[in-house]
Amino acid sequence: MKYYCKTCQKIVNEGAQCSCGGELSTTISEEEVRPFVQKLHKKTNDCRHALSHYLSFVVIGLTIAIIGFLFYYLSFSRVQIPDTQDFEYVVNTACSEFWVSMVALIAGGILFLVGAVFGIITSRKKRQILFDIENIRATRSLESKPVEVIFVTWFKAIRKTIRHAIWMFKHRQPKAK
16 A cells, blocks of 8 residues: 655655655544645646646647658659659658658657657646545545546546436437427
8 A cells, every 4th residue: 555644745655664754644634634635736736737848748749740741741753754754753862851851750759759658647647646635535544546547537437428328318308299
């Protein structure tokens, strides 16, 4: 099990000592709940700010990748096929547009992936803190239970919506004429 430290709000393994030297306990008194939860909410605000930075990495990465695709399109040259009057388009790897497109696609892809991965990690951390806040308010226990993966949560919400729509369809009232 993992628990929150009362002093610094870090998550500590059961039986371990917190680096701040603060008191470790499994419960919290009613008077201590509100200040403790407020400090945890500050951590969610930090996560929200970090998430906005990571999402900007995603947007900038996608923008640079789109520019890379445009330069890749510009790197095509029209070439006449020998012995015919037909033309075809081939990639000209000697032109600067091709190399600009390659650099832009690589840089944009890296920015996108870094932003997406760290954004998912930060989002999960924020969800964990919010889940723990609700648990602390309800039970006054400082235990940190693992939160479900976001995809499981989405699947459950979609399944619940579908079941509700089916129930509504089965129990709808006929229109009065």
